[in-house]
Amino acid sequence: MTTIQLSAHTYDLLAWRARQINRAPDALADEVLHRELQPIHPYIEIQTSR
Numbered sequence: 045m046t047t048i049q050l051s052a053h054t055y056d057l058l059a060w061r062a063r064q065i066n067r068a069p070d071a072l073a074d075e076v077l078h079r080e081l082q083p084i085h086p087y088i089e090i091q092t093s094r
Contacts, residue, residue, distance in 0.1 A: 048073075 050058065055069070062069040083090055 048077075 058073055059069045062072040065072070067075075081090075
């Protein structure tokens with residue numbers, strides 16, 4: 045699990061939008077991050093190494 049810290053203003057916007065669409069803020073954040081961090085081209089994978 046990874047924790048991402050949001051500013052109070054950003055969290056307020058996220059919570060406001062989540063209430064509008066009847067979703068939990070965490071679920072909405074997961075959905076948005078997943079969608080936005082997907083590779084542009086489906087045949088390209090993002091790999092991280094340590």
